Amino acid sequence: MPPKSITDLTLVKELLDTVGGEDAITVVKLCEKKRKMTTDEELSKKMKKKVTEVRAILNKLHFRGIACYQKARNQKTGWYNYTWEIKKDRIAEIIEEQQKENLEKLNNKMKLEADYSLFDCTKCNHREVFEVAAEYNFICPTCGGNMTSANDPNRQKELLTKIKNIEKELTLLNKMK
Ligand SMILES: [Zn+2]
Known part of the structure; x- marks a missing residue:
């Protein structure tokens, strides 16, 4: 089943958690659901959190350009109202940047492990x-531990799965932004 919300994507969850903490996902979900600008008071009520806590999350998201606000003076109270909007395209942009590098690393790793016979120490890596490794009789020159082949077909499969998952999420994210 295709994801309904960008917050269903692991990469998005991870990013929001890193940037705004564990409640950032809820903030984005609520804003996304409403499809228009949301005030921090509304969010605070829905999340049963203090307005100051919600604002702290929004400010962290704002710092990375993920959330933006409009300020308007309430005619009755004279106070300022802040309405917030989540920038999905900015979320996609940050993740694309991050994952470009990550994918390159993973691809290189996979290639290296497939091309060379590599041996890892089971103790100190x-x-x-x-x-x-053969010269040392497969005994680690650093710590004396046993060295075993890193050309594990399961590891190759694992790396490939990781790469495929990231690519799949990036495609979905691009469609949903
Ligand atoms: Zn070692």
């Missing part, structure tokens, strides 16, 4: 190519 020290890595050597086959020739060097």
Whole structure:
């Protein structure tokens, strides 16, 4: 089933959690649901959180350009009202930037592990190519632990799955922004 909200995507969840804390996802969900500008008071009521707490989250999101606000003076009270909007395209932009680098790293890792016979120390993760590891009789030159092949087909599969999942989410995100 295709995701209904961008907050269903793991990459979006992770980003919002890092930027605004665990409640940031709820803020974005509520704003997304309303489809128009939402005041921080409304959010505070719906989330059963103090307005100051909601504002703190919104400010963190604002700092990264994910949330933006409009300020208007309430004619009756004379106070300022802040209405907030979530910028989905900005969320997509940040994630694309992040994942571009991450995908490159994962692809390189996969290629390297497929091209060379690599051996990892089971204790300290020290890595050597086959020739060097064989010279040491597959005993880690750093800590004396056993070295085993890193060319694990399961690991290759795992890396590929990771890459595919990220690519899939990026495509979805692009359609939903
Ligand atoms: Zn070691």
